[in-house]
Amino acid sequence: MDLNNESAFLYHTSCPSCGSSDGNSVYDDGHTYCFVCNHFDSGELRDDSGKQTKTAMLKGTPVRLKKRGLSEETCRKYRIHKDGETLRMHYLTKTGQVCAAKIKTKDKDFWMEGNNTDHQLFGQNLFPDKGTRLTIYEGELDAASGWEAQPKWPHVSIPNGAKAAKKSLQRVLDLLQGYEEVVLFFDNDEAGRQAAQECAELLPPGKA
Known part of the structure; x- marks a missing residue:
């Protein structure tokens, strides 16, 4: 572990190792280090053989998004970062x-x-693989807004929009089957309604 590299500190967050609420430091090259339990994660992806692959980069910082009603805390939780004039919504592996x-x-x-x-x-890594209710949205910011309104339940979103919704959910059927109820909260337009209908057909009767 090399803590003397040239990466820049971004913010503090919770530690998955010891449970500290703010002892884990996140850096712009993707690595994290907890100053409470000394847990280090290089942020480097590994293939099935354990070999390191390309490092994923975090950019920007979590800030309050007033127009969306999103607090800085929620943006930090979901890794939604402001980077200049853009928003970056980061996806994480399992x-x-x-x-x-x-x-x-x-x-x-x-x-x-x-x-x-x-x-x-989006956001799947934040929640358990089974539970009572899972709400799935069409957009990342919608999922974060759902968490602001109802933090008791898991809120996630599909990655590639309504047209690819069915394919996206087919890839996470184990997750869907782990919840007693799955709420499909897609946009109320033709594409969203059609996607919701197609995705509901993937689930056992009465679950969606």
Whole structure:
């Protein structure tokens, strides 16, 4: 472990190892270090053989998004960062490593950087694989807004919009089957309604 590298400190967050609420420091090269329990994570992705692959980069910082009604705390939880004139919504692997980010400009243009290697839903890494109710949204910011309104329940979003919703959920069927109720909270337009209907067909009767 080399703590004398040239990476820049971003912010403090909770530690997955010891449970400290703010002892874990996050740096812009993706590595984290907890000053409470000394847990270190390089942030480097590994393939199935354990070999290190390309390092995923965190950029920007979590800030309050007043127009969306999102607190800085919620943005920190979901790794939603302001980076200049753009928003970066970071995707994490099953082991909690940053692997990709969806970028949103002020003109509402979107693109994805990196590779969502585990086909995770946005925010999926924050919650258990089973429970009572899981709410799935069409957009990342909608999921974060859902958490602001109802922090008792898990709130996640599909990664690639309504047209790819069914394919996205087919890849996480184990997650869907682990919850007693799955709420599909998609946009109330034609594409959103059609996607919700297609996704509901993936679930046992009465679950959606």
